[in-house]
Amino acid sequence: MTLHKAMAARIESGGFPGIVTLVARGDDVRVDTIGTTAFGGDVPMRRDTVFRIASLTKPVLAAATMILVEDDLIDLEEPIHRLLPELAGQRVLARIDGPLDDTVPAVRPVTIEDLLTFRMGFGTLTEPTFNPPFPIVEAAEKLRLVLAEPDPRTPHDPDEWIRRFATLPLMYQPGERWLYNAGTLVLGVLLARAAGQPLGDLLRERLFDPLAMAETGFWLPAERAAQLPSYYMTDSETNEMKDRTATTPPTVWSSPPVFPSGSGGLVSTVDEYHSFARMLLRRGVHGGTRLLSEQSVELMTTNRLTPEQSATGGTILGNSGWGLGMAVAVTPSPPAAAPGQYGWSGGYGTHWFNDPHEELTAIAMTQVTDFMWNGAMKEFRELAYT
Structure with a gap:
């Protein structure tokens, strides 16, 4: 056919x-x-x-x-908190379904490459269901960050969005797992700051x-x-x-x-x-x-x-x-x-x-x-x- x-x-x-x-x-x-x-x-x-x-x-x-990397404005291996200082010191949930205050230190900073490869330690959960009712998922929804489906849209501008995102711990350690979508939301804010536009x-x-x-x-x-x-x-x-x-x-x-x-x-x-x-x-x-x-x-x-x-x-x-x-x-x-x-x-x-x-x-x-x-x-x- x-x-x-x-x-x-x-x-x-x-x-x-x-x-x-x-x-x-x-x-x-x-x-x-x-x-x-x-x-x-x-x-x-x-x-x-x-x-x-x-x-x-x-x-x-x-x-x-990659255009900004070639311009030497950013580096794939650099920690994201140079351009996103709001995210400096973000901690990591001790367990994915646990309370938000039960956290451990991150083993290393999140890098720009982590955002591109969706290994920043935060993203859409698919187990045991899509966006299961864990405290971390419910907290993100209350903040109206719109981390999974693109619509209805978040009402927050990039600076307010990243400020709110910074109040959440990471779900997993940086580099540990592939977790969809959130990385490129964060990356969009970072690129605008790097380019100054x-x-x-x-x-x-x-x-x-x-x-x-x-x-x-x-x-x-x-x-x-x-x-x-x-x-x-x-x-x-x-x-x-x-x-x-x-x-x-x-x-x-x-x-x-x-x-x-x-x-x-x-x-x-x-x-x-x-x-x-x-x-x-x-x-x-x-x-x-x-x-x-x-x-x-x-x-x-x-x-x-x-x-x-x-x-x-x-x-x-x-x-x-x-x-x-x-x-x-x-x-x-x-x-x-x-x-x-x-x-x-x-x-x-x-x-x-x-x-x-x-x-x-x-x-x-x-x-x-x-x-x-x-x-x-x-x-x-x-x-x-x-």
Whole structure:
């Protein structure tokens, strides 16, 4: 079955209202637009449809980090408290389900690399359930830090957010486990301070403008924001697909956010994200201009985790390793996860990978979370090779 037929069949069966896919090998770029932007709607998916890309933000943030490393503004091995003094002296829970005042000293400071590799000692818990009702989880929720799902958004600006986060102990020792999401939230605050400018301005000047990513950012003009597709996810209790657009309505995307999320705050189009992905595939070069060194791209796309740390990633990480801000395939499972393949997914239903061995880039964009776990994403990954 071709990729088009497979995705069209899923739309026909109600899996999602529409999708935009891009598969590129070298200069051969094939974009397919199928379906509509909403169930029952009459607005077709277009090549320039803008999507909430959620965690596809993370690889972009990693690239910005390496740009500042190359500028000698930061170092991957340096403790984060130089730029985030609020976090100096953070202690560690004696046990993950214990009281917040039962802590031990950290064995070492958290580094910038720890933030990128999600080994800072704090993040989304998946055991025994997703965000279990432990005191540390409930305390973070009371502080309205929004450490897991990106919406509804935190009301705090970066300085207030980091001040509140600093009142919490770490969940685990730095370097001990892979824990999702919180690291890049902290990193976004750190990068803005290192660059001396808001995170959105940093990304715009150093990545989006050079890559001609005009509509990628933390917000959109009102008329473009109004065109964002509806967002859906199946209710786990009723098993019914529900419209969740109210948690991330187009209106909230029409002005700069109070807290620009380095974990999941960007919007983009399939072609613009391809511009970023192609730059990585070409080892840091775009249109004859080098944006990142080959060494930086190598660091980003090489697994940094031990097998034991990969295992702590649970269902989020699966069987992958993790580089800087993105997953890296480490076990042979061709063609869907050939070793050396790298990329990531966004929780609203977006996915990207590069396979440097095949000179292949594949991107899929929907706004249906189910795309990632109902078999559609796996099918997309496999058929992108055909």
